[in-house]
Amino acid sequence: xxxxxxxxxxxxxxxxxxxxxxxxxxxxxxxxxxxxxxxxxxxxxxxxxxxxxxxxxxxxxxxxxxxxxxxxxxxxxxxxxxxxxxxxxxxxxxxxxxxxxxxxxxxxxxxxxxxxxxxxxxxxxxxxxxxxxxxxxxxxxxxxxxxxxxxxxxxxxx
Amino acid sequence: xxxxxxxxxxxxxxxxxxxxxxxxxxxxxxxxxxxxxxxxxxxxxxxxxxxxxxxxxxxxxxxxxxxxxxxxxxxxxxxxxxxxxxxxxxxxxxxxxxxxxxxxxxxxxxxxxxxxxxxxxxxxxxxxxxxxxxxxxxxxxxxxxxxxxxxxxxxxxxxxxxxxxxxxxxxxxxxxxxxxxxxxxxxxxxxxxxxxxxxxxxxxxxxxxxxxxxxxxxxxxxxxxxxxxxxxxxxxxxxxxxxxxxxxxxxxxxxxxxxxxxxxxxxxxxxxxxxxxxxxxxxxxxxxxxxxxxxxxxxxxxxxxxxxxxxxxxxxxxxxxxxxxxxxxxxxxxxxxxxxxxxxxxxxxxxxxxxxxxxxxxxxxxxxxxxxxxxxxxxxxxxxxxxxxxxxxxxxxxxxxxxx
Numbered sequence: 001x002x003x004x005x006x007x008x009x010x011x012x013x014x015x016x017x018x019x020x021x022x023x024x025x026x027x028x029x030x031x032x033x034x035x036x037x038x039x040x041x042x043x044x045x046x047x048x049x050x051x052x053x054x055x056x057x058x059x060x061x062x063x064x065x066x067x068x069x070x071x072x073x074x075x076x077x078x079x080x081x082x083x084x085x086x087x088x089x090x091x092x093x094x095x096x097x098x099x100x101x102x103x104x105x106x107x108x109x110x111x112x113x114x115x116x117x118x119x120x121x122x123x124x125x126x127x128x129x130x131x132x133x134x135x136x137x138x139x140x141x142x143x144x145x146x147x148x149x150x151x152x153x154x155x156x157x158x
Numbered sequence: 159x160x161x162x163x164x165x166x167x168x169x170x171x172x173x174x175x176x177x178x179x180x181x182x183x184x185x186x187x188x189x190x191x192x193x194x195x196x197x198x199x200x201x202x203x204x205x206x207x208x209x210x211x212x213x214x215x216x217x218x219x220x221x222x223x224x225x226x227x228x229x230x231x232x233x234x235x236x237x238x239x240x241x242x243x244x245x246x247x248x249x250x251x252x253x254x255x256x257x258x259x260x261x262x263x264x265x266x267x268x269x270x271x272x273x274x275x276x277x278x279x280x281x282x283x284x285x286x287x288x289x290x291x292x293x294x295x296x297x298x299x300x301x302x303x304x305x306x307x308x309x310x311x312x313x314x315x316x317x318x319x320x321x322x323x324x325x326x327x328x329x330x331x332x333x334x335x336x337x338x339x340x341x342x343x344x345x346x347x348x349x350x351x352x353x354x355x356x357x358x359x360x361x362x363x364x365x366x367x368x369x370x371x372x373x374x375x376x377x378x379x380x381x382x383x384x385x386x387x388x389x390x391x392x393x394x395x396x397x398x399x400x401x402x403x404x405x406x407x408x409x410x411x412x413x414x415x416x417x418x419x420x421x422x423x424x425x426x427x428x429x430x431x432x433x434x435x436x437x438x439x440x441x442x443x444x445x446x447x448x449x450x451x452x453x454x455x456x457x458x459x460x461x462x463x464x465x466x467x468x469x470x471x472x473x474x475x476x477x478x479x480x481x482x483x484x485x486x487x488x489x490x491x492x493x494x495x496x497x498x499x500x501x502x503x504x505x506x507x508x509x510x511x512x513x514x515x516x517x518x519x520x521x522x523x524x525x526x527x528x529x530x531x532x533x534x535x536x537x538x539x540x541x542x543x544x545x546x547x548x549x550x551x552x553x554x555x556x557x558x559x560x561x562x
Contacts, residue, residue, distance in 0.1 A: 019257045019261065021257075021258055021262075024306065026286045026293070027286065027287055027288060028288070029307070029444065029445060030306065030307055030308055030445065065461060067461070068455065068456055068459070068460050068461070072459060072460060072461050073455065073459045075462075076458065076459035076462075077459065079462075080343065083234070083235050083238040083239070084238065084242055084340070085238070087462070092462045092464075093461065094461050094462060094464055095464055098464060124466055125468070126258070127252040127467070128466050129251065129254075129258075129303060129306070132257075132258070
């Protein structure tokens with residue numbers, strides 16, 4: 001995570017251009033799934049296949065989390081038998097998968113998206129409604145124009 | 159010029175919009191009106207206390223000590239379920255942050271095309287096909303999102319809730335995706351407890367009367383063996399319990415039955431009331447597995463969904479004047495806590511937050527907000543000139559049926 005923060009500080013002089021929101025795909029019901037439709041704003045920023053791959057992997061994680069099968073029944077019945085007190089000490093399967101997802105998104109950001117001036121936001125921070133992709137201006141090589149210096153001054157005022 | 163930074167630890171729940179009350183530093187989440195919840199708690203605890211005081215000593219001795227033991231376990235289960243239902247997040251959907259709301263507005267604008275002046279814009283509805291059924295997703299003007307299927311906006315709590323069932327005043331909270339099974343188990347176990355107490359009250363009274371009858375017969379007291387009901391004088395609590403149980407039985411057992419029916423069909427109370435899948439026009443419930451067991455398993459043994467409302471996360475609040483005097487709209491402060499967005503975004507959102515009025519904006523400020531949005535000295539100067547600000551979302555500018 002420390003590398004990630006350094007990454008953020010590096011891009012701290014980049015200014016946010018716009019944000020794109022990938023919406024939920026409800027065609028399979030209420031299960032959590034994001035659309036694999038490629039937003040046009042990202043046309044010249046990233047290859048379609050890379051984004052599609054990311055979204056598909058995320059979708060498969062969510063499917064795994066929400067799967068109704070032997071393990072979820074066991075978890076449910078056991079928890080019910082203990083009047084759900086067991087949830088105070090035990091992590092649910094969904095929470096485990098969410099941690100995996102958060103790790104995956106961080107890794108994707110470091111490897112693929114940050115080098116292209118993009119940033120993915122974990123859907124859980126947006127109520128699982130959208131996959132937010134922040135698009136940053138293509139960074140110059142460090143020459144400070146007035147706008148970017150005002151950015152960094154507001155940044156350093158933190 | 160450096161400002162003195164005093165960061166006070168503010169947790170996100172303090173800045174959440176909506177009409178919920180929070181306790182235990184954000185761990186507990188309830189509706190605003192809690193009076194009826196206290197009544198529920200009082201009735202359950204009170205009746206059980208009377209049961210343990212009056213019935214249990216007698217029954218434990220004369221029948222079996224297992225009776226009070228089972229009653230205690232059942233009572234604890236009921237209370238656990240009640241507290242879990244009341245204190246947990248029902249599945250509240252957080253409101254859209256300004257950028258998301260703006261993005262959606264742009265999409266709507268693009269979809270609607272040019273609306274001739276004087277004509278109202280068409281209602282904001284998205285159609286989605288689920289299991290060969292067209293489901294309409296409505297736009298929520300308060301939360302600025304298109305509601306996911308089965309979500310609904312609770313006007314009492316002022317939140318959109320996922321898989322909204324109903325707002326239960328007895329429990330002091332909404333019943334939604336995350337706490338529906340606790341609610342069902344609460345009504346089920348409460349029915350069982352009520353029936354249990356009622357039965358043993360009757361058993362207790364009958365036993366006492368029968369014993370008296372035997373004693374009278376043996377002592378040769380030849381007056382008419384009428385029921386003197388002297389037991390009532392010995393155990394006055396019993397009458398109270400019987401009364402409470404009698405009235406509770408009809409309502410709670412009925413409610414349990416109703417929810418069992420809903421679960422077997424994988425429907426919510428909200429959908430049932432609105433008649434969403436009532437079968438006319440060949441409309442069927444697209445979420446049902448058409449199998450009672452599968453439906454029950456999904457609702458009761460499905461995954462435990464996490465709360466997407468981060469209540470206990472820390473917010474960074476600095477006491478610089480500009481921050482303090484920025485629009486107090488909670489949407490701007492929620493954005494602060496997202497660790498991945500840079501501080502630039504922070505500034506951006508603080509100055510653009512007033513663009514979209516929320517419930518806190520007085521009505522007459524709305525037009526002036528639209529005007530000031532174009533003049534606001536935001537760092538978006540290098541951004542391509544701000545596109546025409548779409549008409550601020552409000553129910554009056556769109557035609558819609560007012561079922562919010």
